[in-house]
Amino acid sequence: xxxxxxxxxxxxxxxxxxxxxxxxxxxxxxxxxxxxxxxxxxxxxxxxxxxxxxxxxxxxxxxxxxxxxxxxxxxxxxxxxxxxxxxxxxxxxxxxxxxxxxxxxxxxxxxxxxxxxxxxxxxxxxxxxxxxxxxxxxxxxxxxxxxxxxxxxxxxxxxxxxxxxx
Numbered sequence: 001x002x003x004x005x006x007x008x009x010x011x012x013x014x015x016x017x018x019x020x021x022x023x024x025x026x027x028x029x030x031x032x033x034x035x036x037x038x039x040x041x042x043x044x045x046x047x048x049x050x051x052x053x054x055x056x057x058x059x060x061x062x063x064x065x066x067x068x069x070x071x072x073x074x075x076x077x078x079x080x081x082x083x084x085x086x087x088x089x090x091x092x093x094x095x096x097x098x099x100x101x102x103x104x105x106x107x108x109x110x111x112x113x114x115x116x117x118x119x120x121x122x123x124x125x126x127x128x129x130x131x132x133x134x135x136x137x138x139x140x141x142x143x144x145x146x147x148x149x150x151x152x153x154x155x156x157x158x159x160x161x162x163x164x165x166x
Contacts, residue, residue: 067127
């Protein structure tokens, strides 16, 4: 669910300020359900660069053997959600309460109305808990696209580990 402020007894807070809202997800073994999805389609234009981005963190690992790190994938739909294309996947950062920026930049070959979602990609039931913050999809400038959003699925997701706010 959505949580505001630092998580009691852990001092773990959102990526931006440490005291704002973030989403805490109890990952499940079902990888067909989305974790987050745009509520409405967004218009995109051919030849412009767009970014899918989320800040992720492992949450609640207690060091027990067999606990899996969360893994997520971005997906995009060009037909109002009937078919989805995987844009790439990422794992949450291994250290509990550390934030990792995960994103993919790409261009569309045609203008379209799109939906974007973030899916659970970890089939393990043990562990697989994570926090999300600052989810973003939009046009960016000054970056080089890494994928063609209307091409084949890719694993080319850029990840940058960033320590939690102090």
